[in-house]
Amino acid sequence: MLKKLEESKLIEILETGISEFSQYGIEKTNINIVAKKAGVSVGVLYKYFKSKDDFFMACLKHSLAVLSNVIGEALQGEQKILARAEKLIRAVQKNAREHENYNAMYHEITSGSFKKHSAVLAKEIESISAKVYAEFLLQAQKEGEIRSDADPRLFAFFFDSLLITLQFSYSCDYYRERFLIYCGEDILDNDEKVVKELLKFLESAFTTSQSEIKHA
Amino acid sequence: MLKKLEESKLIEILETGISEFSQYGIEKTNINIVAKKAGVSVGVLYKYFKSKDDFFMACLKHSLAVLSNVIGEALQGEQKILARAEKLIRAVQKNAREHENYNAMYHEITSGSFKKHSAVLAKEIESISAKVYAEFLLQAQKEGEIRSDADPRLFAFFFDSLLITLQFSYSCDYYRERFLIYCGEDILDNDEKVVKELLKFLESAFTTSQSEIKHA
Amino acid sequence: MLKKLEESKLIEILETGISEFSQYGIEKTNINIVAKKAGVSVGVLYKYFKSKDDFFMACLKHSLAVLSNVIGEALQGEQKILARAEKLIRAVQKNAREHENYNAMYHEITSGSFKKHSAVLAKEIESISAKVYAEFLLQAQKEGEIRSDADPRLFAFFFDSLLITLQFSYSCDYYRERFLIYCGEDILDNDEKVVKELLKFLESAFTTSQSEIKHA
Amino acid sequence: MLKKLEESKLIEILETGISEFSQYGIEKTNINIVAKKAGVSVGVLYKYFKSKDDFFMACLKHSLAVLSNVIGEALQGEQKILARAEKLIRAVQKNAREHENYNAMYHEITSGSFKKHSAVLAKEIESISAKVYAEFLLQAQKEGEIRSDADPRLFAFFFDSLLITLQFSYSCDYYRERFLIYCGEDILDNDEKVVKELLKFLESAFTTSQSEIKHA
DNA sequence: GATGAATGAGCGTTCATTCAT
DNA sequence: AATGAATGAACGCTCATTCAT
Numbered sequence: 001m002l003k004k005l006e007e008s009k010l011i012e013i014l015e016t017g018i019s020e021f022s023q024y025g026i027e028k029t030n031i032n033i034v035a036k037k038a039g040v041s042v043g044v045l046y047k048y049f050k051s052k053d054d055f056f057m058a059c060l061k062h063s064l065a066v067l068s069n070v071i072g073e074a075l076q077g078e079q080k081i082l083a084r085a086e087k088l089i090r091a092v093q094k095n096a097r098e099h100e101n102y103n104a105m106y107h108e109i110t111s112g113s114f115k116k117h118s119a120v121l122a123k124e125i126e127s128i129s130a131k132v133y134a135e136f137l138l139q140a141q142k143e144g145e146i147r148s149d150a151d152p153r154l155f156a157f158f159f160d161s162l163l164i165t166l167q168f169s170y171s172c173d174y175y176r177e178r179f180l181i182y183c184g185e186d187i188l189d190n191d192e193k194v195v196k197e198l199l200k201f202l203e204s205a206f207t208t209s210q211s212e213i214k215h216a
Numbered sequence: 217m218l219k220k221l222e223e224s225k226l227i228e229i230l231e232t233g234i235s236e237f238s239q240y241g242i243e244k245t246n247i248n249i250v251a252k253k254a255g256v257s258v259g260v261l262y263k264y265f266k267s268k269d270d271f272f273m274a275c276l277k278h279s280l281a282v283l284s285n286v287i288g289e290a291l292q293g294e295q296k297i298l299a300r301a302e303k304l305i306r307a308v309q310k311n312a313r314e315h316e317n318y319n320a321m322y323h324e325i326t327s328g329s330f331k332k333h334s335a336v337l338a339k340e341i342e343s344i345s346a347k348v349y350a351e352f353l354l355q356a357q358k359e360g361e362i363r364s365d366a367d368p369r370l371f372a373f374f375f376d377s378l379l380i381t382l383q384f385s386y387s388c389d390y391y392r393e394r395f396l397i398y399c400g401e402d403i404l405d406n407d408e409k410v411v412k413e414l415l416k417f418l419e420s421a422f423t424t425s426q427s428e429i430k431h432a
Numbered sequence: 433m434l435k436k437l438e439e440s441k442l443i444e445i446l447e448t449g450i451s452e453f454s455q456y457g458i459e460k461t462n463i464n465i466v467a468k469k470a471g472v473s474v475g476v477l478y479k480y481f482k483s484k485d486d487f488f489m490a491c492l493k494h495s496l497a498v499l500s501n502v503i504g505e506a507l508q509g510e511q512k513i514l515a516r517a518e519k520l521i522r523a524v525q526k527n528a529r530e531h532e533n534y535n536a537m538y539h540e541i542t543s544g545s546f547k548k549h550s551a552v553l554a555k556e557i558e559s560i561s562a563k564v565y566a567e568f569l570l571q572a573q574k575e576g577e578i579r580s581d582a583d584p585r586l587f588a589f590f591f592d593s594l595l596i597t598l599q600f601s602y603s604c605d606y607y608r609e610r611f612l613i614y615c616g617e618d619i620l621d622n623d624e625k626v627v628k629e630l631l632k633f634l635e636s637a638f639t640t641s642q643s644e645i646k647h648a
Numbered sequence: 649m650l651k652k653l654e655e656s657k658l659i660e661i662l663e664t665g666i667s668e669f670s671q672y673g674i675e676k677t678n679i680n681i682v683a684k685k686a687g688v689s690v691g692v693l694y695k696y697f698k699s700k701d702d703f704f705m706a707c708l709k710h711s712l713a714v715l716s717n718v719i720g721e722a723l724q725g726e727q728k729i730l731a732r733a734e735k736l737i738r739a740v741q742k743n744a745r746e747h748e749n750y751n752a753m754y755h756e757i758t759s760g761s762f763k764k765h766s767a768v769l770a771k772e773i774e775s776i777s778a779k780v781y782a783e784f785l786l787q788a789q790k791e792g793e794i795r796s797d798a799d800p801r802l803f804a805f806f807f808d809s810l811l812i813t814l815q816f817s818y819s820c821d822y823y824r825e826r827f828l829i830y831c832g833e834d835i836l837d838n839d840e841k842v843v844k845e846l847l848k849f850l851e852s853a854f855t856t857s858q859s860e861i862k863h864a
Numbered sequence: 865g866a867t868g869a870a871t872g873a874g875c876g877t878t879c880a881t882t883c884a885t
Numbered sequence: 886a887a888t889g890a891a892t893g894a895a896c897g898c899t900c901a902t903t904c905a906t
Contacts, residue, residue, distance in 0.1 A: 006890095032893095035893095040891080040892095041891060041892045041893060042892085042893070043891060043892055043893070044890080044891060044892080047890075047891080
């Protein structure tokens with residue numbers, strides 16, 4: 001009971017942190033203000049987390065735990081690659097809207113003064129999806145769904161690049177603006193169109209073709 | 217003459233700023249150190265720029281001026297869309313390596329405490345390439361190079377998403393790590409492979425196909 | 433019985449406090465850590481002692497209670513002054529080693545932010561030995577062991593100065609270093625030498641001499 | 649001219665620091681308050697000194713520079729050992745009164761949380777006087793002024809112990825109280841008496857004697 | 865104009881003390 | 886009574902910005 005109260009408090013602190021971090025960035029976020037907004041004293045915050053960086057990391061982990069579920073669920077039991085892609089795209093759209101801040105957190109680590117942790121974080125965060133994507137692309141290739149001369153890892157990389165950019169386009173200010181500029185002011189109200197067009201874009205890439213490219 | 221001297225000094229200041237900003241991020245960059253490294257007094261710096269943010273903006277503009285040339289040059293006089301894409305990909309690879317800092321600057325604005333300027337910056341930065349891409353995709357569509365049911369703006373968006381992610385993969389720490397995880401430790405030494413695979417990925421998207429996608 | 437349990441607990445708290453205070457000094461000692469190390473809650477600690485300063489005072493008193501026995505025992509029943517001095521010196525050596533922390537506590541009050549209590553503490557701590565020393569020096573003087581023109585109180589002061597410096601030299605970091613510098617790296621393994629030389633130094637001071645000093 | 653102004657400012661900062669440190673101890677001294685009292689901003693203080701510890705060290709050095717002159721001057725050109733001792737005692741009396749704070753600074757390092765620097769500081773501070781004293785005691789011994797069976801280093805140690813205790817007795821609160829308790833309330837107004845008695849105390853120690861001590 | 869010393873608000877972190885349970 | 890989670894004032898230090906020279 002006490003435990004439950006503590007846990008809900010902890011989550012409230014994390015959520016507040018995520019809200020502040022995703023609004024102001026790591027450096028500009030003020031720990032004292034986070035504590036006040038979360039309704040606790042700084043002391044409590046420093047009881048749970050040993051430093052601001054540590055606190056940010058905890059917020060990040062909390063965000064990623066939610067995000068990784070999204071991918072996991074979207075990949076359940078499907079067979080055809082385009083169907084899988086469609087599920088992922090829709091998952092991204094839903095998730096990015098629902099957990100705007102979580103995604104902004106993810107984006108936060110790719111810039112600013114968090115360079116020092118780049119290698120560790122990337123390994124921790126990207127390894128799973130990199131492996132999953134590459135594996136199901138390889139599988140798709142074996143089943144003739146993808147051109148035989150494609151490198152599954154690179155294709156996984158391109159695919160993920162499209163997904164994360166889309167994700168940020170629904171959750172990070174700058175990317176959202178860019179999204180509107182590229183696709184029109186009403187693109188945020190037209191999720192279906194985005195799904196369709198991206199699938200068209202992927203379709204051919206993910207569909208066996210005989211053509212070969214010749215480079216000089 | 218005096219003007220010229222000032223101009224070269226100004227550029228030196230901007231270059232120093234870009235170097236520092238792209239290394240440490242906006243918040244952690246110390247204006248006094250920038251001034252010292254640039255060989256000027258802080259007073260001069262504050263004469264040219266009214267605040268740190270303003271200075272960052274100027275550095276950003278300077279970076280983008282260089283970057284925009286890259287796109288412009290890559291688009292000169294070419295006709296076939298895949299050839300154009302190839303030129304752009306190679307330009308991105310060359311540019312990202314040569315002007316690592318400039319690209320890091322660009323990435324810097326997409327996160328952190330720079331939210332307030334997102335709309336203005338996006339409009340300023342993305343409008344041109346958004347228009348250029350959409351136009352030549354529309355042209356390509358008219359000439360039968362791209363499937364007739366594609367939305368040129370969305371396709372331009374997807375195409376640009378692939379390019380900027382690639383750009384960051386060559387110039388920003390986190391994205392570079394992600395790149396290695398997805399594509400292997402030696403991917404940075406294998407630019408040709410990246411070009412080929414991305415072209416394969418794009419090829420079908422950018423090549424007329426009769427298939428249509430049916431969504432439930 | 434309950435009382436007894438409390439008493440032993442109290443002593444454990446005090447001993448822990450003494451250990452921490454003598455290691456880190458008054459300010460740097462953390463009450464919460466003291467409580468944890470002593471195996472009690474801070475609440476208990478603040479039940480017994482109304483503040484950190486108050487707790488330090490209690491620790492100090494506890495230390496001094498042990499230290500005062502040392503002097504007392506060393507002065508039992510002896511007659512000749514040099515024999516008494518020898519007993520005291522040996523007592524200091526033994527005590528300083530055995531109760532390093534207690535002595536460090538004593539030294540702690542002579543500096544730092546404890547100025548406010550100087551007068552009270554000095555009166556409490558020094559009065560006894562000041563009186564004892566002065567009295568037996570007076571006695572010694574009457575019996576011709578000390579030059580007749582000596583002021584027993586001043587001589588007691590000088591004698592005690594030598595003893596406390598020696599005490600600190602065996603128990604406080606800085607004084608120990610100084611001891612090594614003055615007397616050689618192996619002086620801490622050579623207690624007998626210290627005894628002998630200090631007795632030589634005192635011998636003449638404490639032995640009647642005819643000489644008189646003439647100051648201009 | 650500007651240089652001069654800066655130097656005087658620097659000294660004012662150091663003097664303020666010495667005043668605060670010797671009043672409140674290292675930990676309780678507030679850098680912001682020191683800055684305010686010195687009439688500068690914290691920024692200036694941190695321009696000159698890289699941390700609080702560094703600032704304390706600078707204050708200490710400043711204190712010691714003055715103190716070492718005292719010893720140096722007192723040792724100029726004298727021959728007879730007791731005359732030298734007398735000069736030193738008088739120097740200590742004068743110096744301790746004039747530079748009360750400087751001496752308190754010296755005492756500050758012997759306790760509290762400055763343990764980490766004990767070895768370095770002791771070496772730096774004590775080495776010189778240890779060597780000087782030992783040398784002139786050795787010289788005195790050769791000339792028959794001191795008993796031939798004395799160890800000059802140990803005797804130097806005892807002599808210095810008497811001097812520093814006296815020094816603190818004129819400059820540190822606790823030691824001053826102890827001084828009054830041992831020697832009477834009016835001892836601070838009776839410097840001559842202290843000189844005379846200490847010389848008497850030393851006289852025999854520093855004067856050749858035939859007696860030998862026999863220990864069991 | 866140019867300088868760069870000086871400013872001082874602001875923030876991360878600690879820890880003595882309190883008080884609800 | 887005993888606990889120890891929670892408090893929040895306090896302080897060391899940084900650095901964007903100003904302004905006297």
